[in-house]
Amino acid sequence: MSIHNIHPSTLVAKADDFLDTTTGAIVPAIHPSTTFARNDQYEPINPANVYTRDCNPTFIPAENVIAKLEGGEGCALFSSGMAAVAAVFYTLPTGSHAAIPESMYWGVLYWVRAFCDRVGIQLSEYDPSSVASLEAALEGHAKTDLIWVETPSNPLMGVTDLTAAAAVAIRVGAVMVVDNTAATPVFTKPIEHGAHIVMHSATKSLNGHSDVLAGALVTADLNSATWKAILQERHGAGALPGSFEAWLLQRGLRTLYLRVERAASTAQQLAEQLHQHSAVSLVRYPGLVSDPGHLTAKKQMHGGFGSLLSFEVNGGRREALAVAGALQLIVSGTSLGGVETLIEHRYTVEPPETEIPENLLRLAVGIEDPDDLWHDLKQALNKIA
Numbered sequence: 001m002s003i004h005n006i007h008p009s010t011l012v013a014k015a016d017d018f019l020d021t022t023t024g025a026i027v028p029a030i031h032p033s034t035t036f037a038r039n040d041q042y043e044p045i046n047p048a049n050v051y052t053r054d055c056n057p058t059f060i061p062a063e064n065v066i067a068k069l070e071g072g073e074g075c076a077l078f079s080s081g082m083a084a085v086a087a088v089f090y091t092l093p094t095g096s097h098a099a100i101p102e103s104m105y106w107g108v109l110y111w112v113r114a115f116c117d118r119v120g121i122q123l124s125e126y127d128p129s130s131v132a133s134l135e136a137a138l139e140g141h142a143k144t145d146l147i148w149v150e151t152p153s154n155p156l157m158g159v160t161d162l163t164a165a166a167a168v169a170i171r172v173g174a175v176m177v178v179d180n181t182a183a184t185p186v187f188t189k190p191i192e193h194g195a196h197i198v199m200h201s202a203t204k205s206l207n208g209h210s211d212v213l214a215g216a217l218v219t220a221d222l223n224s225a226t227w228k229a230i231l232q233e234r235h236g237a238g239a240l241p242g243s244f245e246a247w248l249l250q251r252g253l254r255t256l257y258l259r260v261e262r263a264a265s266t267a268q269q270l271a272e273q274l275h276q277h278s279a280v281s282l283v284r285y286p287g288l289v290s291d292p293g294h295l296t297a298k299k300q301m302h303g304g305f306g307s308l309l310s311f312e313v314n315g316g317r318r319e320a321l322a323v324a325g326a327l328q329l330i331v332s333g334t335s336l337g338g339v340e341t342l343i344e345h346r347y348t349v350e351p352p353e354t355e356i357p358e359n360l361l362r363l364a365v366g367i368e369d370p371d372d373l374w375h376d377l378k379q380a381l382n383k384i385a
């Protein structure tokens with residue numbers, strides 16, 4: 001089989017067929033150097049390497065793998081997912097217009113609202129589960145510059161129809177950026193549906209071991225004005241990962257498919273089991289046939305529905321916290337996409353104006369034995385049943 005038509009799981013396992021031809025190493029090296037020497041003609045010995053704020057060779061394996069996984073032309077790593085988000089919004093001039101989901105990852109929502117308010121970017125918010133709501137959010141604006149999408153949205157698991165949203169973006173001439181952190185390129189490739197840029201918190205499933213903070217942007221077009229502005233911003237402001245983080249990220253990526261497929265099949269099992277439990281009033285997971293986002297998710301998620309789900313328990317905040325507190329195996333804490341399962345009471349950690357229900361718990365499923373996880377959830381739920 002030619003290297004050109006290998007499956008993406010082979011691509012990640014082999015780190016894009018990495019081989020260091022000078023040493024024979026099959027694992028990329030770490031280059032901690034921040035600066036790179038010039039020759040006697042004062043030319044860089046390797047033109048790609050001048051100073052680490054432009055590029056460091058340690059970034060390349062992870063950037064190449066992520067770009068190929070997403071079907072993009074290029075990838076740029078950032079020091080965090082939020083730094084990647086910020087690099088996109090920094091390209092918008094004062095007076096421009098952006099549309100964002102009214103419910104999404106709280107850190108993005110909070111930062112974008114404050115940033116746009118401060119620099120005079122008009123912001124409209126739409127219901128992520130309705131493209132009609134996106135269209136309504138654009139009405140009355142002569143021009144929309146950016147449409148931000150997060151699907152499934154965190155933690156309410158709203159599903160946005162990517163193809164329909166991209167058609168809207170093309171019609172109004174907006175750049176469409178998709179936060180693909182929760183879906184992962186294992187299940188969804190937004191560029192295939194018309195997205196211009198894909199954003200990742202590589203802190204989550206891409207690295208997968210809860211030991212690296214990093215972000216990534218992938219472009220469908222290396223020559224787009226937005227992409228050039230993003231690279232300029234990264235070079236200028238310097239929100240790059242350290243070389244050790246970039247190295248750990250390429251290592252974590254090697255097992256992406258094993259981890260994410262396992263976590264998603266466990267999430268599917270747990271969603272179905274939670275759905276049957278008498279102490280649970282609602283399960284939000286696009287893999288459930290009863291979920292309002294199921295049909296749209298089926299069109300754009302292939303092979304699984306992700307490792308993130310939310311469920312609501314009978315009662316309120318007290319009951320939700322009682323369940324989280326009674327878990328023995330599952331750890332209470334924020335984040336997702338790691339090998340260990342985490343549960344979080346979002347209402348407690350979001351500010352008072354949050355619209356997250358008090359009885360909601362978000363479960364970020366890891367790769368443990370599915371039955372062990374279910375036994376832990378069941379014994380905790382039985383305490384409030």
Ligand SMILES: *Cc1c(COP(=O)(O)O)cnc(C)c1O
Pocket residue numbers: 080081082083105107108150154179181182200201202203204213214215336
């Ligand atoms: C974690 C997360 C972010 C922010 O990424 P950091 O790496 O924590 O800065 C953005 N979007 C989503 C969906 C996330 O889960």
